[in-house]
Amino acid sequence: MSARPALTPLAASLPATVPFVGPEALERQSGKPFRARIGANESGFGPSPKVKAAIAAAADHVWKYADPENFELKAALAQHHGVKAENIVVGEGIDGLLGLIVRLYLSEGQTVVTSLGGYPTFNFHVAGFGGRLVTVPYRNDREDIDALLEAAKRENAKLVYFANPDNPMGTWWEAADVQRLIDGLPETTLLVLDEAYGETAPASAIPALDVSRPNVLRMRTFSKAYGLAGLRCGYAIGEAETISSFDKVRNHFGVNRVAISAALAALEDQTYLRSVIEQVAAGRARISAIAAANGLSAIPSATNFVAVDCGGDGAFALKIMQGLVARGLFVRKPMAPGLDRCIRVSVGTDADMDLFEAELPQVLAEARA
Amino acid sequence: MSARPALTPLAASLPATVPFVGPEALERQSGKPFRARIGANESGFGPSPKVKAAIAAAADHVWKYADPENFELKAALAQHHGVKAENIVVGEGIDGLLGLIVRLYLSEGQTVVTSLGGYPTFNFHVAGFGGRLVTVPYRNDREDIDALLEAAKRENAKLVYFANPDNPMGTWWEAADVQRLIDGLPETTLLVLDEAYGETAPASAIPALDVSRPNVLRMRTFSKAYGLAGLRCGYAIGEAETISSFDKVRNHFGVNRVAISAALAALEDQTYLRSVIEQVAAGRARISAIAAANGLSAIPSATNFVAVDCGGDGAFALKIMQGLVARGLFVRKPMAPGLDRCIRVSVGTDADMDLFEAELPQVLAEARA
Numbered sequence: 001m002s003a004r005p006a007l008t009p010l011a012a013s014l015p016a017t018v019p020f021v022g023p024e025a026l027e028r029q030s031g032k033p034f035r036a037r038i039g040a041n042e043s044g045f046g047p048s049p050k051v052k053a054a055i056a057a058a059a060d061h062v063w064k065y066a067d068p069e070n071f072e073l074k075a076a077l078a079q080h081h082g083v084k085a086e087n088i089v090v091g092e093g094i095d096g097l098l099g100l101i102v103r104l105y106l107s108e109g110q111t112v113v114t115s116l117g118g119y120p121t122f123n124f125h126v127a128g129f130g131g132r133l134v135t136v137p138y139r140n141d142r143e144d145i146d147a148l149l150e151a152a153k154r155e156n157a158k159l160v161y162f163a164n165p166d167n168p169m170g171t172w173w174e175a176a177d178v179q180r181l182i183d184g185l186p187e188t189t190l191l192v193l194d195e196a197y198g199e200t201a202p203a204s205a206i207p208a209l210d211v212s213r214p215n216v217l218r219m220r221t222f223s224k225a226y227g228l229a230g231l232r233c234g235y236a237i238g239e240a241e242t243i244s245s246f247d248k249v250r251n252h253f254g255v256n257r258v259a260i261s262a263a264l265a266a267l268e269d270q271t272y273l274r275s276v277i278e279q280v281a282a283g284r285a286r287i288s289a290i291a292a293a294n295g296l297s298a299i300p301s302a303t304n305f306v307a308v309d310c311g312g313d314g315a316f317a318l319k320i321m322q323g324l325v326a327r328g329l330f331v332r333k334p335m336a337p338g339l340d341r342c343i344r345v346s347v348g349t350d351a352d353m354d355l356f357e358a359e360l361p362q363v364l365a366e367a368r369a
Numbered sequence: 370m371s372a373r374p375a376l377t378p379l380a381a382s383l384p385a386t387v388p389f390v391g392p393e394a395l396e397r398q399s400g401k402p403f404r405a406r407i408g409a410n411e412s413g414f415g416p417s418p419k420v421k422a423a424i425a426a427a428a429d430h431v432w433k434y435a436d437p438e439n440f441e442l443k444a445a446l447a448q449h450h451g452v453k454a455e456n457i458v459v460g461e462g463i464d465g466l467l468g469l470i471v472r473l474y475l476s477e478g479q480t481v482v483t484s485l486g487g488y489p490t491f492n493f494h495v496a497g498f499g500g501r502l503v504t505v506p507y508r509n510d511r512e513d514i515d516a517l518l519e520a521a522k523r524e525n526a527k528l529v530y531f532a533n534p535d536n537p538m539g540t541w542w543e544a545a546d547v548q549r550l551i552d553g554l555p556e557t558t559l560l561v562l563d564e565a566y567g568e569t570a571p572a573s574a575i576p577a578l579d580v581s582r583p584n585v586l587r588m589r590t591f592s593k594a595y596g597l598a599g600l601r602c603g604y605a606i607g608e609a610e611t612i613s614s615f616d617k618v619r620n621h622f623g624v625n626r627v628a629i630s631a632a633l634a635a636l637e638d639q640t641y642l643r644s645v646i647e648q649v650a651a652g653r654a655r656i657s658a659i660a661a662a663n664g665l666s667a668i669p670s671a672t673n674f675v676a677v678d679c680g681g682d683g684a685f686a687l688k689i690m691q692g693l694v695a696r697g698l699f700v701r702k703p704m705a706p707g708l709d710r711c712i713r714v715s716v717g718t719d720a721d722m723d724l725f726e727a728e729l730p731q732v733l734a735e736a737r738a
Contacts, residue, residue: 004583005528005557005559011473016616022438024438025437037433040434046431047431052428052429055427056424060415062599063411063596064598065391065409068389069387071393092620092623093622104376105376105377105380106377121621158375187371187373187374188374188375189374214374215373229434241373242374244385248385249383249497251462251468252490253389253462254465256627257599258627262431
């Protein structure tokens, strides 16, 4: 055939890429499985045993679509957070919800403000709907609240993305500072406050939920501390009318039934969550100690990973990352100027951390040679 | 606050609704669980025991994101269908893929052709991206291939949706007729050929796969005969460049890891699939017999459900549906003029069918009273 259906001009302009190379692709390239999977901020501790039991039990129900209203999970989340069910929308991970937010609010050419080096999947969605991305550099390895505010006002931004704690640096702001961002934004600018790592942050970093504000969405997930990345279940908390807008475009039967069962069980087992949070804190300390023992400095983190400053430029940190990958340790690294001097190491099990401790000196020696 | 972030004009124009009321919502209204869930064309036979085992085993891996390239499942599907992995894209059910197709191809105001009474979720996506929907009536309870062709040419449609076998009527066309549609469409019109019920159709209804054509996408799912509706795993088969376009916009980490494991196990157990297909055929025959015993006529079906002509108008069929629902049998019905004289009953287990047989006479008597 000579002709073919034409993509929209916007779709035609987009690259057909997989924005993140998955660890599985690297394993296929090398022909060897990774010995430690500590590169995607997954939780090597896994979910609660009660969650695993709920997943196994859910096998008897997978022939049924999930409730399109996600009634039961929203009710449980509402109780957990002290809001109403109408203040919650459940989706296929934060990634899926970010796409819906961009689609709902952003017309082609309109402006979005984020940090240079911030979450690439959000940027992928902005590009995918034809948005104009304005970025603000990090300052002292933190997202720069004042600069974000200034840019949002100057550009009359439709959306501002802010992660607290931050990915990929792990840094965080105290609640009062985040509140300053919330209060300072124009009422017509929607703040996408990504709190994917909220559970591992100090309580003092999380502003009180205020579901009276139509221009703030708080993004949460079961992928990180709850250990359910593979199940794709995230949610947003916000003002009721803002939340109801998702019903205009969401894939109503899109949330996996096993994910719902697992999320309910995970939410119920807060004792397990606390134990994971303690293990994550210990793991961060261990990564910092390993870094220090090798003459490197770890950046303080409130997440389940640590950005380790390799003490050189981006090319040097890239060598470290590649050296670790070649030795079977899956890690990633920030790529933005300034941040790119770091590698990013997820907290893993003791065995994972042992491997990191064992391999880092040799990798460093080779990179320095 | 007085102001709020503005939705896009398109989003603002859309209703915030759940297009299908789920059975769970009806159960919450009545305060009673359904005794038979035979309304959403799910498979009451469930998945293979091997699939259930795979789901339980996957619980140990849910802390990991799924491979964003879905390499393993695409390879298995490619082998199963005799195509290459580059001819397959995996997504969050056919529903999710339909949304991506509309987004990739349809600019606001452009035209889509489908049948009046065809799959509402496809129409939901068309509305959600601002498309103009042109509908063609069914003819003798089948989608009207010639009228679809005529409308597609007349309207210079970007997309044509055609389900074979059809939902909600269960009817089908032979492969030669479908091929006539494929061959007759302009090269610039994309045919979305929904074969969600392909496994339960006679082999003679499914045209040979031809992945050289850029303007045909064949939609398949694990939701129906494979019994995995709750896991959200569908795929499209097509020409390599058409398939690669999905990478521009898809949620790369969106497919559930448990769904992937389950789909691989389901695909492997073709013996189980064949047993389900036999049970479905027997169930269709039983629904037809029950209908006949009550003076109603069942429409011949190639799917896992049967549309039963209630012999009156839409209001009468609605009464039948409501009567069954009130007695704890979840069924649905077509709503389009002409089709609305029917109720739609999914094949269920013997116990489900026993209930349908037991309750229908009384429901009919009440509706006729």
